[in-house]
Amino acid sequence: MTAQGRDPAEAAGLLARLADLVVAMDVEGVRREAEACLAAGLSPTRVISEGLSAGMRSVGEKFKAGEVYMPEVLVSCDVYYKGLEAVRPHIVPSDGSVSRGKMILGTIHGDIHTVGKDVAVPVFQAAGYDVVDLGVDVSDDAFVDAIQRHRPDVVGLGTYMTSTFMHAGATVETIRRAGLRERVRIICGGPAVDPAAARRMGADDASDDAWEAVGKIGRLVECLRAGAGRRAS
Ligand code: B12
Incomplete structure (x- = not known):
């Protein structure tokens, strides 16, 4: 038992x-x-x-x-x-459950905090997402390469300081210029994030709590698959 x-x-x-x-x-x-x-x-x-x-x-x-x-x-x-x-x-890969979607997640340029990401990744995996961990201090171009390589539904930007959260706009813009913005949903995470500010920078959402973020990621994946406009998420 x-x-x-x-x-x-x-x-x-x-x-x-x-x-x-x-x-x-x-x-x-x-x-x-x-x-x-x-x-x-x-x-x-x-x-x-x-x-x-x-x-x-x-x-x-x-x-x-x-x-x-x-x-x-x-x-x-x-x-x-x-x-x-x-x-x-x-x-064991996906812990026997069916994948709910694919996600890439990395700590963005200039940020070396690892713990938030390393706490969030297993929470997302436990929720059924197939997560590729890109590591820390990930350049904007490396996010673009990873989207092309892994074809995720969701891109997670780990931003653990105000300065690196503010950098998310540049990361999203690099993804947009590469012609990949419509293929993915983007969510920022970390203690200094704000969903409204994240949307103003061109991302779709943000969360300072991995457990809360699971629900948000689920809605982003649903909207992506339904072909809904980005702001609808
Ligand atoms: C530990 C720590 C460090 C350690 C990091 C060790 C490591 N291996 O990670 C060290 C000492 C190296 C460090 C360095 C610095 N730090 Co520091 N650090 C912290 C501290 C105390 C805890 C961070 C942490 O581990 N939290 C626990 C985790 C579990 O919480 P979390 O990160 O929020 O993650 C949760 C959610 O945000 C979410 N989540 C995480 N990632 C993602 C991703 C996605 C996509 C989603 C959806 C959700 C999500 O899930 C997690 C669980 O719910 C925080 C204070 C704080 N309260 O956060 C400061 C803090 C983040 N650091 C800060 C600063 C300023 C720095 C330094 C600049 C300090 C300095 N003067 O040198 C440097 C920066 C170095 C750099 N370039 O990155 C500031 C940032 C302030 C700001 N708003 O800009 C903070 C907030 C402290 C403060 N109040 O001043 N730091």
Whole structure:
């Protein structure tokens, strides 16, 4: 009887404990608990999305509230990555589910923050998207190349500072000039984004929360497939 299949309370307890260990900066504990989650039958994507990533989400919230400081955030990042290391080998492509669409995602030019992207990617994968991670400090031309190569439905622009969010307009313009804008929907992500500002820069939407973004991405894919005008999304 697995935690995944039979006992939602047990699964929720395991995942909550894993999230708490990221907040508590417990590097050894996180590995052990991640392995315990897998041994209990929880899927790798759930362990990442509802355990490790949920822990990083709490850390971000605590930082915003002034309850933890930068050094603690950085240790939690390391703990998050240790947990990810333990779970990643167990991920089978698309986790047995049907792909809801293809997405490319990269942190845009001038930005080297990795954690938001590395939290968001597994959340999107867990939601059923086939995600190609382009890495950090991705040039506008590299986004164009990736659209031509991977033919995604959605382009995710990771923008973790105000300055790099403001750069999204230039990235969208480069995609437009390459004649690819109508083929894709574009969503910005990061703590400094604003959906109205993103639309003014030519993107389709924005979100500062990966879990909320899943719904937005779903609507963007639906609109793209329905051939609806961009602003309708
Ligand atoms: C850790 C951190 C660093 C680390 C990064 C380590 C790493 N490996 O990533 C280090 C120390 C290197 C760093 C450097 C800098 N940082 Co810094 N950093 C942070 C900090 C404290 C936490 C970021 C984080 O990991 N958050 C946790 C993650 C999970 O949250 P998130 O990124 O928002 O991601 C969530 C969502 O946004 C969403 N999401 C993420 N990506 C995507 C993508 C898409 C497409 C979608 C839809 C959604 C989505 O999903 C995630 C889960 O919900 C933030 C403060 C903060 N509150 O965010 C500052 C912060 C982002 N940094 C900031 C700054 C200014 C800098 C520096 C310029 C500092 C300096 N003076 O050197 C440099 C910039 C270097 C560069 N060129 O990029 C500022 C940006 C301010 C601004 N608005 O412009 C912040 C906000 C701190 C502040 N209040 O001043 N930083």
